[in-house]
Every structure is written in structure tokens, then in C-alpha cells.
Amino acid sequence: MFGEQAGSVELLWGGRERPSRGPKPGLSLERITRTAMAIADLGGLGAVSMQRVAGELDFTKMSLYRYVPGKTELVALMVDTAMGEPPAPADGAAGNWRTALRDWAEQLAAAFRRHPWLLEAATGPRIMGPNELGWTERALAALADTGLNGGEQLDAVVVVTGHIRAITQVSASLGLGSTQAKEPEQVMSALLNELLVGRSDRFPALTAALASAAETDSRDQSLEFGLERILDGLEAYIARRAAP
Numbered sequence: 746m747f748g749e750q751a752g753s754v755e756l757l758w759g760g761r762e763r764p765s766r767g768p769k770p771g772l773s774l775e776r777i778t779r780t781a782m783a784i785a786d787l788g789g790l791g792a793v794s795m796q797r798v799a800g801e802l803d804f805t806k807m808s809l810y811r812y813v814p815g816k817t818e819l820v821a822l823m824v825d826t827a828m829g830e831p832p833a834p835a836d837g838a839a840g841n842w843r844t845a846l847r848d849w850a851e852q853l854a855a856a857f858r859r860h861p862w863l864l865e866a867a868t869g870p871r872i873m874g875p876n877e878l879g880w881t882e883r884a885l886a887a888l889a890d891t892g893l894n895g896g897e898q899l900d901a902v903v904v905v906t907g908h909i910r911a912i913t914q915v916s917a918s919l920g921l922g923s924t925q926a927k928e929p930e931q932v933m934s935a936l937l938n939e940l941l942v943g944r945s946d947r948f949p950a951l952t953a954a955l956a957s958a959a960e961t962d963s964r965d966q967s968l969e970f971g972l973e974r975i976l977d978g979l980e981a982y983i984a985r986r987a988a989p
Contacts, residue, residue: 753821756813757874772804774812778822782860785823790862795819824867825874827860831883843976845887846905850972853880854909861917864910891983901979908975912968934958 756774781798795816799806813819835848857863867877881902888898934955945952 753818753872756818756822757825757872772802772808772812774822775826776802777809777812778819778826781819782823782827785862785866786860790820790865793820793823820866821872821874824863825876827863828856828867828874828876828880830876831880834883834887842887842891843980846884846901846979847972847976849880849884849887850905850909853906854913854968857909857913858916861913864914864917891979892986893983905972905975908971909968912971 777798780801781793784793784797784801793816795806795809795813798819799809802809813822831849832852834845839845884902884905885898888901891898893901937951937955941948941952941955
């Protein structure tokens, strides 16, 4: 059924045992995965190769193949390890779908900021591991008692995830990691203000919006602003569904 992705299924879901003997002590599936993650954290997903990982571990590339069939399977392990188990719901989230889903989204954004390469790796048709599916499970559990049917719950999770991905992608494209003090809107505002010098007559609405945002300290809130508006929409839709 899984065809070429069967190797990922076996590694992620425990169907394949680790080798009982290795070329020399110290090599393990977890060590290989975390070394690859460290490479990706520094240089992006493109920097990861079986040869590079083997070199960092001071093993031969053939030694790695005793544990991982190839890069596709390695990336699948990296994604599931980087995601980790979904964090426990925040205090006050029990019985409150909006609080629970907001907390989930903020935690997801934090995971993408810690490992920007996840934005590229965790996309498209692929085998997902138990940790990643656990995140989906938690989001759906938050919506379980809202009156939304299964398809609507899944769509809601996709919409929220898409917003989180979009904003964190902007941060990644601007080179803003989790340790950076600047937010993407702050960087973009600075660039736009430079471009608008002497051109405000041509772009009056943009000039006025940037000036107002600076005066009211309403910049750097796109992730929170968008998330709250999505939740507003879901809340209104849920209320309409519940109305007699």
C-alpha cells in the first residue's frame, strides 16, 4: 500500500528494529537523526545528505545505511523528532475550544521557528509519524464538541496551520530565527519606509498605514491578528450551526 514509502513507515512506526550490531559502538538511529537536524538548523534542509551526516558522526556513509535506507526516510525521522510530542494544553484550555486551538497554534509556530526547515520538510504527500499525527489529534480534540462535523474540523485545522506556516515562512525568508529580536513586520516596515522616501504622493494609503501603525504600536502582530480573526470566523460559524 505504501510502496516506496514503506521504509518511512517502518522507521517511524516501529516496524523495523535497529541493527543488533554496528560497525563500531556509538551509532544509533536517534544520534543520526539529531545530527541531521543540527545540520538542517544551521544550513537548511538542502545541507543534509547521508554523506554529510556520516562525516559529522565520523562514520562511513555505508554505516548509516544499516539504520536508514536513504535521505527520504531520514527527513521523515527528522520531522517527527523535531515536532516532538504535542505539548499539554495550556491552563484554562479544558472545555474551551478557542483557547485550546489558540494555544496549539502558538506552540506550532514556536516549533517552526525553532526548526525553519520544517516548513519545507513537512509538506506534500508523505508518511507522517506518531508525533506529527499527535499534533493533529490534539487540534481535532479541541474542536470535538463544537458541533462541527469531521470534514469541517479538518478544514479548520488546515486553515489555522496555513496561517501559521505563512507567517513563519516570511520570518524564515527574512532570516529571522527564534533568537532574533526583530519581527518580520518590523523588518518589512523599515524597508518600505526607505522605499517611500520622496514617493509618499504616489503611495498615500501605504504611507498613512505605516505611519499609523508606528504611532499606535500595532505592528508585528500579523500572526496573532490573523489567528484571532480566523478564530472569530470559526466562532461565528459554530454559533450559526448551533442556532435553532
